[in-house]
Amino acid sequence: MRSSFIKLLVLTFIILCGINPCISSQDINLCQPSLSKKAIKYLEEARAAKKAKKDYKEIKELLILATEEDTAFAEPWLVLGDLANVKNDFVTMKNAYSRLIQLCPDANANAH
Numbered sequence: 001m002r003s004s005f006i007k008l009l010v011l012t013f014i015i016l017c018g019i020n021p022c023i024s025s026q027d028i029n030l031c032q033p034s035l036s037k038k039a040i041k042y043l044e045e046a047r048a049a050k051k052a053k054k055d056y057k058e059i060k061e062l063l064i065l066a067t068e069e070d071t072a073f074a075e076p077w078l079v080l081g082d083l084a085n086v087k088n089d090f091v092t093m094k095n096a097y098s099r100l101i102q103l104c105p106d107a108n109a110n111a112h
Contacts (some may be wrong), residue, residue, distance in 0.1 A: 042069060073103075
Protein backbone atom coordinates (compact mmCIF):
# COMPACT_ATOMS: atom_id res chain seq x y z
CA MET A 1 0.00 0.00 0.00
CA ARG A 2 2.75 2.45 0.94
CA SER A 3 4.84 1.57 -2.11
CA SER A 4 1.82 2.21 -4.34
CA PHE A 5 1.43 5.64 -2.78
CA ILE A 6 5.11 6.42 -3.34
CA LYS A 7 4.87 5.25 -6.97
CA LEU A 8 1.86 7.50 -7.45
CA LEU A 9 3.72 10.46 -5.97
CA VAL A 10 6.73 9.85 -8.21
CA LEU A 11 4.53 9.52 -11.27
CA THR A 12 2.70 12.69 -10.31
CA PHE A 13 5.98 14.54 -9.95
CA ILE A 14 7.11 13.33 -13.37
CA ILE A 15 3.83 14.36 -14.93
CA LEU A 16 3.84 17.77 -13.27
CA CYS A 17 7.43 18.50 -14.23
CA GLY A 18 7.31 16.99 -17.67
CA ILE A 19 3.89 17.61 -19.13
CA ASN A 20 1.79 20.22 -17.41
CA PRO A 21 4.06 23.23 -18.02
CA CYS A 22 4.72 22.21 -21.61
CA ILE A 23 1.26 21.56 -23.01
CA SER A 24 -1.12 24.47 -23.24
CA SER A 25 -4.45 25.04 -24.90
CA GLN A 26 -2.55 26.59 -27.83
CA ASP A 27 -0.55 23.40 -28.30
CA ILE A 28 -3.71 21.32 -28.25
CA ASN A 29 -4.64 22.95 -31.58
CA LEU A 30 -2.11 20.59 -33.16
CA CYS A 31 -4.41 17.71 -32.28
CA GLN A 32 -7.45 16.52 -34.16
CA PRO A 33 -10.35 18.87 -33.43
CA SER A 34 -13.71 17.41 -32.61
CA LEU A 35 -16.40 17.25 -35.24
CA SER A 36 -19.00 16.40 -32.61
CA LYS A 37 -21.14 19.38 -31.69
CA LYS A 38 -22.20 17.61 -28.49
CA ALA A 39 -18.60 17.03 -27.41
CA ILE A 40 -17.73 20.67 -28.04
CA LYS A 41 -20.86 21.76 -26.18
CA TYR A 42 -19.94 19.65 -23.14
CA LEU A 43 -16.41 21.08 -23.15
CA GLU A 44 -17.75 24.63 -23.33
CA GLU A 45 -20.21 23.90 -20.51
CA ALA A 46 -17.38 22.49 -18.41
CA ARG A 47 -15.28 25.61 -19.00
CA ALA A 48 -18.23 27.84 -18.09
CA ALA A 49 -18.85 25.78 -14.95
CA LYS A 50 -15.18 26.04 -14.01
CA LYS A 51 -15.26 29.80 -14.53
CA ALA A 52 -18.40 30.00 -12.36
CA LYS A 53 -16.55 28.00 -9.69
CA LYS A 54 -19.02 25.12 -9.81
CA ASP A 55 -18.44 21.83 -8.04
CA TYR A 56 -15.47 19.74 -9.25
CA LYS A 57 -17.64 16.66 -9.67
CA GLU A 58 -20.03 18.52 -12.00
CA ILE A 59 -17.19 19.85 -14.17
CA LYS A 60 -15.53 16.44 -14.28
CA GLU A 61 -18.79 14.81 -15.41
CA LEU A 62 -19.17 17.33 -18.26
CA LEU A 63 -15.61 16.64 -19.41
CA ILE A 64 -16.17 12.88 -19.29
CA LEU A 65 -19.35 13.34 -21.36
CA ALA A 66 -17.30 15.28 -23.92
CA THR A 67 -14.80 12.44 -24.17
CA GLU A 68 -17.58 9.88 -24.51
CA GLU A 69 -19.18 11.83 -27.36
CA ASP A 70 -15.88 11.98 -29.25
CA THR A 71 -13.30 9.47 -28.11
CA ALA A 72 -10.57 11.12 -30.24
CA PHE A 73 -11.10 14.61 -28.74
CA ALA A 74 -7.95 15.41 -26.74
CA GLU A 75 -8.80 18.83 -25.33
CA PRO A 76 -11.23 17.64 -22.63
CA TRP A 77 -8.48 15.35 -21.33
CA LEU A 78 -6.12 18.32 -21.00
CA VAL A 79 -8.73 20.37 -19.15
CA LEU A 80 -9.59 17.41 -16.90
CA GLY A 81 -5.94 16.72 -16.11
CA ASP A 82 -5.29 20.35 -15.22
CA LEU A 83 -8.42 20.55 -13.08
CA ALA A 84 -7.69 17.26 -11.33
CA ASN A 85 -4.18 18.51 -10.56
CA VAL A 86 -5.58 21.63 -8.88
CA LYS A 87 -8.05 19.48 -6.90
CA ASN A 88 -5.34 16.98 -5.88
CA ASP A 89 -7.20 14.14 -7.61
CA PHE A 90 -3.98 12.52 -8.77
CA VAL A 91 -5.50 9.29 -10.08
CA THR A 92 -7.80 11.24 -12.39
CA MET A 93 -4.93 13.55 -13.33
CA LYS A 94 -2.69 10.62 -14.28
CA ASN A 95 -5.43 8.96 -16.32
CA ALA A 96 -6.37 12.19 -18.10
CA TYR A 97 -2.79 13.08 -19.03
CA SER A 98 -2.09 9.50 -20.12
CA ARG A 99 -5.10 9.58 -22.42
CA LEU A 100 -4.06 13.01 -23.72
CA ILE A 101 -0.62 11.65 -24.64
CA GLN A 102 -2.21 8.64 -26.38
CA LEU A 103 -4.48 10.87 -28.45
CA CYS A 104 -2.06 13.66 -29.18
CA PRO A 105 1.58 12.69 -28.68
CA ASP A 106 2.80 15.55 -30.88
CA ALA A 107 0.95 18.37 -29.10
CA ASN A 108 4.30 19.69 -27.94
CA ALA A 109 7.61 18.01 -28.68
CA ASN A 110 9.04 19.38 -25.42
CA ALA A 111 6.41 17.56 -23.37
CA HIS A 112 8.18 14.21 -23.49
